[in-house]
Amino acid sequence: ETGVTQTPRHLVMGMTNKKSLKCEQHLGHNAMYWYKQSAKKPLELMFVYNFKEQTENNSVPSRFSPECPNSSHLFLHLHTLQPEDSALYLCASSQPPNQETQYFGPGTRLLVL
Amino acid sequence: KQEVTQIPAALSVPEGENLVLNCSFTDSAIYNLQWFRQDPGKGLTSLLLIQSSQREQTSGRLNASLDKSSGRSTLYIAASQPGDSATYLCAVTNFGNEKLTFGTGTRLTIIP
Numbered sequence: 001e002t003g004v005t006q007t008p009r010h011l012v013m014g015m016t017n018k019k020s021l022k023c024e025q026h027l028g029h030n031a032m033y034w035y036k037q038s039a040k041k042p043l044e045l046m047f048v049y050n051f052k053e054q055t056e057n058n059s060v061p062s063r064f065s066p067e068c069p070n071s072s073h074l075f076l077h078l079h080t081l082q083p084e085d086s087a088l089y090l091c092a093s094s095q096p097p098n099q100e101t102q103y104f105g106p107g108t109r110l111l112v113l
Numbered sequence: 114k115q116e117v118t119q120i121p122a123a124l125s126v127p128e129g130e131n132l133v134l135n136c137s138f139t140d141s142a143i144y145n146l147q148w149f150r151q152d153p154g155k156g157l158t159s160l161l162l163i164q165s166s167q168r169e170q171t172s173g174r175l176n177a178s179l180d181k182s183s184g185r186s187t188l189y190i191a192a193s194q195p196g197d198s199a200t201y202l203c204a205v206t207n208f209g210n211e212k213l214t215f216g217t218g219t220r221l222t223i224i225p
Contacts, residue, residue, distance in 0.1 A: 002156060009154075042117065043202070043215040056212075090156055099211040100145055104156030 003027040004105035006091050012111045013081065021076040021108045023091030029103070031096045032074040034066060037088040037107070049074060050096050081112045115140040115207055117216035125222045126193055134188040134219050136203030141181050144211070148177050148188045149202040151218070157202060161188070193223045 004025045013019050025032065034046040048056035049068040063085075065077040074091055088109050092102040116139045126132050136146070145164045149157040161170045161177040163186070169178040176189040190197055200220045204213040 002158070004156065040122075040217060042217050043204075043213075045212055048212075092156075097211075100147065100162065100206045100213065101159070102213065104158070106154060106156045 002103045002105065004091060004093055004103050006089075006105040006108050008108060009106065010109045010111075012113065013078070014113055015081060015083070017081075018077070018079040020078065021089055021091075021110075023074040023076075023105055025072055025074075025091075025093040025103070025105075027093055027095075027103060029093040029095045030071045031094045031099065032068060032071070033092040033094075033102065034074065034076055035090040035092065037090055039087075043090065047076075078110075081110075083112050086110055086112045115143075115205060115214045117203055117205055117214050119201075119203055119216035119219050121219060122217065123220040123222070125224055127224050128193060128195060130193050131189065131191050132193055132221070134190070134201050134203075134221070136186040136188070136216055138184045138186075138203075138205050138214075140207060141184050142208050143181065144206040144208050146177075146179055146186050146206075147204045147213070148175075148186075149204060151200045151202060160201075190221075195223045195225050197221060198223045 007022045032049045036044045046060045047066045067075040088107045090107045091105040094102045118137045147162045148160045163170045163179045174191040179186045200218045202218045203216040
């Protein structure tokens with residue numbers, strides 16, 4: 001176990017649904033990340049939060065809405081997704097200013113129908 | 114823009130053999146390079162981190178080398194075991210941009 005948990009582990013949703021992904025880290029870190037991993041593509045960084053403030057939005061469509069209420073929790077709110085958004089969504093954390101040593105959660109496997 | 118490539122995408126090797134995984138990157142101005150392991154249904158685990166000033170790092174049966182000038186890194190696995198079956202990802206961090214840039218990975222299968 002890496003100290004980073006994600007729920008749910010699997011999610012199937014229709015294009016009109018609204019759902020949320022949750023990430024929690026028990027490492028005392030102050031930076032958290034959302035990544036998207038699609039088949040045959042490199043991991044894509046989506047969002048970065050440092051001390052609860054969003055410091056990076058990698059041109060992510062607005063149908064993905066992140067929320068970081070505190071340094072231990074990170075959410076990704078999903079609405080009106082497209083089938084091409086089906087992927088593994090990974091959360092990670094690190095202790096600033098160190099971004100290279102990241103601890104990853106197991107991911108949420110998302111299928112959009 | 115940094116691009117990281119890993120070839121082959123998949124590799125099958127009989128148990129006990131030594132093997133080499135390859136990683137190449139287009140921008141040699143890297144701060145460090147990491148090798149990760151990803152098991153099905155699990156997140157990424159960092160295996161080895163090589164700083165730009167280093168040539169190699171070793172951990173048990175794993176040895177990672179770095180040749181910055183040619184934009185290449187290799188991960189050598191000695192005496193492979195079925196438990197080594199996983200996807201191996203390479204990632205670099207560039208100077209001035211501390212984000213990790215990942216390759217697409219190599220899916221390794223060790224045949225008992």
